[in-house]
Amino acid sequence: MESPGGGAEARARSRQYDYGANSNLVVNTGSRPRDAHHEPTGEPQTLSGRIRARSFGDRAVRTRPPGLEEKRGRSRGKKARDAASADLPHRDAKRMRRGSVRPEDSVLSLAHDALYMPRTRETRTAYEALLSVIQRQLGGQPLDVLADAADEVLAALKDDRVWNPDKKKVIQKLINPVSDQMFGQLVSIGKLITDFHDAAGDSAGVPSADGTDMPLDDDIGITVEFEDDEDEESNIYQGLTLDVQDIDAYWLQRKISQAYENIDPQHSQKLAEEILKVIAEGDDRDVENRLVTLLDHETEEMMSDPRLAPILEQLHSTRASAKERQKNLERSIRDEAKRLLNNDSAGTDGARDSKAVDRYIESGWLKGQRQLLDLDNLSFHQGSLLMSNKKCELPPGSFRTPQRGYEEVHVPALRPLPYESAERIVKISDMPEWARPAFAGMTQLNRVQSKVYDTALYKPDNILLCAPTGAGKTNVAVLTILQQIGLHMKDGEFDNTKYKIVYVAPMKALVAEVVGNLSARLKEYNVTVSELSGDQNLTKQQIDETQIIVTTTEKWDIVTRKSSDRIYTQMVKLLIIDEIHLLHDNRGPVLESIVSRTVRQIETTKEHIRLVGLSATLPNYEDIAVFLRVRSDGLFHFDNSYRPCPLAQQYIGITAKKPLQRFQLMNEICYEKVMAAAGKHQVLIFVHSRKETAQTARAIRDTALANDVLPRFLKDDSASQEILCAHAELVKSSDLKDLLPYGFAIHHAGVLISTATLAWGVNLPAHTVIIKGTQIYNSEKGAWTELSPLDVMQMLGRAGRPQYDTHGEGIILTSHSELQYYLSLMNQQLPIESQFISKLADQLNAEIVLGTIQNAQEACSWLGIHLPLHPEHRMLRNPTLYGTLSCKSVG
Structure with missing residues (x-):
């Protein structure tokens, strides 16, 4: 595979051999002839009469070290610059060259690694226009990709040895096909940028062994002179x-x-x-x-x-430990008292101060001194991207394949475990007659549901179910709902006025899906299911008439905070939390506060509320069980071998360093993976912007057309092509009208390219799922961030059709630095860590407003008793990660 790009770097390397760059290296010899009088002849000569004893050391003079004045001048200049810009953050230049993260302040802020940077206001305006044109061509890409592409385009436009038609061909290879009008626009913008050669020349460096430029001031050798x-x-x-409070x-x-x-x-x-x-x-x-x-x-x-x-x-x-700090404090106070006592000017006051110090120590006043705790340092700023494990052990049969520019990791699909001797599958006909209408159209439960059946339907115990995507966790939730309905059944009639059930889902799209599902299945029980979210509010009358409330995490947190809504929260008998592994996310503290208030309500009212947690497979599921007060008989954990359609995984980590090269390499790998399944299976490609959907489809179609393999997607004489061509005329989107006849962007035609919202909406599985890139723009942070773990698991959950496939394939294309994270995430080796500390102050303020905390003593009691057990438990398990002292060091 040829390395894309290189035009800008090649031009920069060629400039270092110009005469202007090397003329100062020429050493001119003097025109004066050498002094022959002092030339050695090779014959022995006497020094008699030419040197005297007094002449030894007569040329020694006292001087300052060489270069000292120059260094002092540089130091004074730097101090002056620092004084002028005292409000600006100081950064080490070497760390900046290693690519430290900086906020995206402007369009040009991420172009610090680019060869070209505009130097005037006019060229800056032209450069921004160039970035805008390239963004329209490449779609929603990070700014480092756009800046790198701008370097390559400028290098092609500024090459005087190439004619315009050839320049257009070079640019089309870089940023996809361009029209004549757009090419003319690029040429006009290139003429406005007049300082490209100077900037590129200043940025030129020494070519490294692999052909890439290295800055002249990088540490290339081994010798270091500090x-x-x-x-x-x-x-x-x-x-x-540096604040002393920052040093813990x-x-x-x-x-x-x-x-x-x-x-x-x-x-x-x-x-x-x-x-x-x-x-x-x-x-x-x-x-x-x-x-x-x-x-x-x-x-x-x-x-x-x-x-x-x-x-x-x-x-x-x-x-130091608490006892050592107390001893040090007492020692320093005594030393100060002795100093005052020995001071002649202190008089009798010194003895009185010393007695006061001893009295404070004896009364225990020093033992009650407060310690300031910096919560910002203890919290995890990475959020859901926190990597607490450093090693990922892959299943047997996994292998790595290094390629040029990327590394590929293959994880085989796990085979289903054989049935145990005592294991049985529950049939719908074996259920109580009153519970069968909720499972209309089904003949039996699957393996996961059958193992949970007895506890879910016949016992009031708390449940934590960890199972892969597609294992049927919703049916388990229905079983727990039926258990609560059955408690209020008398003579075949259901009294639906004595209870309320809350189902907490992480997203509004899931809320609407759950409402529709439960409403259809529980119609026979006269149960009303209502949605409560940011878009849908309920009046008091509607809440009275509703038995099951399906809500989002944040909305139910707001409801439980209001003292006026306690009359409804006290009627809740069952709380179902879906996707409870979101505890690892930035929204995790909201979940923890909901469970904390529910547990406190149980302790206060002495009325049982059943907690049911539904989650993906987790490595530390026992910690979550402790958090939910789940006993051993209510804990159910199933690994990926219980997935209805086993998943074979492929992870591609891009190792190329140039942003444009990474972008082009990702397109090529995506095309290769699509061609591997073309004509055999359906392919679902997830991208992260609406513009990129059409661009990815067009790039795959054009590459397949150039390689003459397009009939592998859709045969020329097939009936599907006739139908697609007929329907293409009715489509309003010009992009879709262009792509439909070739079998793209329509599911039954073979290839569907979509954004992540499809994974949360329509249940549309495919044999092969490709996640093309894991960088997505976060409008809240104003920066590009990694996909959330929930989105990744939901997208890969669409891989495999249980009715048709023996296994599915999930492919993730990401950067090599994130390879370990996604391997751990999808292979149950990423522990769930508590994010509660980051929102501890907010949750404490909420309890104060709610009225449950009125003084410092009650606040300490809330922290000691009602603080969720999950962060406590994780602190004890991993004190180094949470920045807390171990039990031994405290004692």
Whole structure:
């Protein structure tokens, strides 16, 4: 596979050989002839009369070290610049070159890795117009892709050796086919950009071994001289302030985790202990040498901070146990009292102060001193993308295949486990007669539902069901609803005024689907099912007439916060939480607060409320069971072998570094995966913008047409093509009208390209599901982020049709850095971690407004008793990750 792009880099490399770039390297010899008098002849010569004893050292003069004045000048200049821009954040240049994340402030903010940056207002306007044209061609792509494509297009337009028709061909290879009008627009914009050659020349570097340019000031060799940059490095920290409250017991460990991306938490803790030991024991030169061997030289810059002494003192203070801190505080107070006592000017006041200090210590006042806790440092800013495991063990039969520009990981489909000797399948005819109408059209339950059947229908115990997508968790929820309806049945009649059931779904699309499903299945029981979401409110009369309320997580959190709605919440007898693995998401604290209030209501009113959690397969399901107060007989866990249609997985991690190259490589891989299934199975491709749907379909069609393999999608003489051609005339969308005759964008024709909303709407499965890229624009954050785990699992849940396929195929195309995350997510090795700490202050304020907390003592009681057990339990299991002290260190 040829490496795409390269025009801008090739032009930059060629410029470094121009005369202007090398003329200053020519050394001119002097025109004056050499002094023959002092030339050696090779014969022995005497020094008698030519040197005297007094002449030894007569040329020694006292001077300053060479380059000292120059360094001082640079230091003064840097201090002046820092004073002028004291409000701007300071960043290390080397860390910036490693690609540190910056907020997307403008259109050009993500183009810092590009070769070209506009230098004037006019060229900036022209460059923004160029990015706008490229965005229309490539669709909704991140700005680094657009900036890289702009470099390649400008390099092609500025090449005077190529005529316009050839330039158009080059540009079409880069940003898809362009019309003559658009090409003329690109040529006009290129003429307005007059500083491209200068910017590209300044950005040119030394070509590396693999053909890519490297900056001239990068650390290429091994030899490192720290002494040459002492003044500059010392001034990096000028103007920086560090709050002492930011330095807790795990400050150094967090810094190490930031410096090393894939370091294990245990290794990070061990490395922090070694660093503290080295700094505390050795002198300056010894510390520097030992840190260089312990760390790489770039990470060692973190240890050269002149504020290291107070930081180290604060670290030792915070890492001490509670008893040690108390002893240190008492010792410092006594020392201060003795100093005052020995002071002559203190007089009798010194003795009185000393007695007061002893009285404070004896009364226990010091033991009650508060400790400030920084919740921001303890919370997980990654949200649902938190990776708490560093190793993913794949099932047997998995293998990796490195390719040029990407790595491919194959995970085979798990075979269904054989039936156990005592395992039986529950038939609908074996159910109580009054419960059969809810399962009309079914003959029997599946394996998962049969194992949960007895507990769900005949017992009031809490349930946690962890099962793969498509395992029929909704039928289990119906069984628990029937259990509650059966409790209020007398002489064949149902009293639906004594209870209410709440079904909490994560999305409004799921809420509408559940309402329609339950309304049809429970019609025989005269049960009213209503939706309560941001778009649909219920009056008090409607709530009185409703038995089952299907709502979203945030809406039910608002309802339980209102004291006026307590009359309805007290009638709730069953709470069903769907997709409870959202505890790992940023919305997790809302779920935790709902369960916390429900448990508190149970403790207050002494009336049982049944909690039912439905989730995907989790590695730490026992922690969630503790959180939901689920006993062992109510805990059911099923791995992927219970999936109705086994799923074979493929993960492609793109290793190419240039953004445009990653984009083009992803298109090529997507085409190859589609061709592997063309004519054999249906393919469903998920992209992340409406524009990209038509562009992806058109790119696959054009590539197949160029390779003369288009009949593999739809035969020329087939009846389907006649039907598609006839219906294409009725379509209003020009893109769809162009693609329909070729068998694209219509499901029964073979290939369907859609956004992620289809996975939450119509149940439209296919044999092969491809997720093309995992970057999606988050309008809330104003930046490109990774897909949520819930979306990924829902999209891959569409792979495989149980009625027709023996297995399905799920393919994820992502960057290589995210490969480990998605492997862990889809193979039940990504633990669910609590996000409650990030919203602890908000939840506490909500309880204060609700009236359940009125003073500090009640707040402490709420934190100690009503704080959800999930974060407590996870803190005890993994104290390093949560930044808490272990039990041994506390004692």
